[in-house]
Amino acid sequence: MNFRKAPLAPGLHFVGVPIGSARDITLRALDVLASADVLAAEDTRSLRKLLDIHGVPLDGRPLMALHDHSRDAVVDRLVAQMAEGRSVAYSSEAGMPLIADPGFELSRAAVAADLPVTCAPGPSAALTALALGGLPTDAFFFGGFLPQAKAARLSALSALRDVPGTLVLYESPKRLGAMLRDAAETLGRARSAAVCRELTKKFEEVRRGTLESLAEVYAGAAPKGEIVVLVDRPRSETVSDFDLDSELRAALGSMSVRDAADVVSKASGLPRKQVYKAALSIAKDDG
Ligand code: SAM
Numbered sequence: 001m002n003f004r005k006a007p008l009a010p011g012l013h014f015v016g017v018p019i020g021s022a023r024d025i026t027l028r029a030l031d032v033l034a035s036a037d038v039l040a041a042e043d044t045r046s047l048r049k050l051l052d053i054h055g056v057p058l059d060g061r062p063l064m065a066l067h068d069h070s071r072d073a074v075v076d077r078l079v080a081q082m083a084e085g086r087s088v089a090y091s092s093e094a095g096m097p098l099i100a101d102p103g104f105e106l107s108r109a110a111v112a113a114d115l116p117v118t119c120a121p122g123p124s125a126a127l128t129a130l131a132l133g134g135l136p137t138d139a140f141f142f143g144g145f146l147p148q149a150k151a152a153r154l155s156a157l158s159a160l161r162d163v164p165g166t167l168v169l170y171e172s173p174k175r176l177g178a179m180l181r182d183a184a185e186t187l188g189r190a191r192s193a194a195v196c197r198e199l200t201k202k203f204e205e206v207r208r209g210t211l212e213s214l215a216e217v218y219a220g221a222a223p224k225g226e227i228v229v230l231v232d233r234p235r236s237e238t239v240s241d242f243d244l245d246s247e248l249r250a251a252l253g254s255m256s257v258r259d260a261a262d263v264v265s266k267a268s269g270l271p272r273k274q275v276y277k278a279a280l281s282i283a284k285d286d287g
Pocket of ligand 1: 019020092094095096097098099100101123124125126169170171172196197198199200201226227228
C-alpha cells in the first residue's frame, strides 16, 4: 500500500493526476485521494480507474462529476460541503486541474467563500513538453488551445507574435497540420518549433524543426494521440537595429545598463555582448 489515509483539513484539495503513465501519480496525491471526505472529478470513470490501479478504496465516499457542463450547481454543492467542514479532493481527467481543464470556477468559489485551498501537484503536458522540446525554458507563455476557426486562430497567433518566450500550445491531432501552417504564416516560417506527442506513453515522440518543415510533415495525415506544440520566440533576424535601439532606450528608462542588456537580449534573442555594447553606447550618448 503506497498511500496513507489520514484526516484531511476541511477545504478544497486539488490533485494532479498522470498525463499517460499511471505510475506518474505522486504519493501525496494518493494520500489526498484516499483521505478526502468527498471526491470530485472532471471524469469520474477515469478517476475510479486510477483509484483501482493504485488500490485506493472509495469506501462509500461520494464521487461527484464536475465538468464544464455541470458547473454552477455542483460548485455550489461542493462549496456548501466544505463550509460544513468537509474536505473535497478535485482532479481533472489528466494532468493538472485548471490547466486547459476545469477547476477554475471551483477555485474561485472556494476563495470567495474564504475556504482553504491546497494542491498536490502532478504532471502537466505543458511542462513535460518544455522539458523535452529542446527550446529555451527561461520564459514561456502557455496559450492553451487556439481557436478552431481559421480567422480567429490567425488573429490569436498574431497576438502571440512578439511574446519574448517559448509558446506552449495544445492542439488536437486533426487540426495540427492547419495550425502549423497558420503559425508558419503568422509567426515566421523559419521559427524553431517542436511537436511533442503522446508524452509519457508508449509512443512518445518529439519532432523538432522549423514551423515550415513541421507544417509540411503534418500537412497530409493527422497523427494519432495527444499533442503539445512548442514555438521558439522571435529571433535576431526579425529585430531591426531600430527595434533594438528603441527597446534599449525604453529599458534604460527604468534600469541599469547591465539589466537593460539582460532583458533586451533575452527578449530579442540577440547575443548579450552585442546588446550590452549597444546599451553602453546609448547610455554614454545620453550621458
Ligand atoms: N490538464 C492537462 C495538463 O495539465 O496538461 C491538459 C488537459 S487538456 C484537456 C488535454 C490536452 O493536453 C491534449 O489535447 C494535449 O494537447 C495535451 N496533453 C495531455 N496529455 C498529453 C500527452 N500525454 N502528450 C501530449 N499532449 C498531452
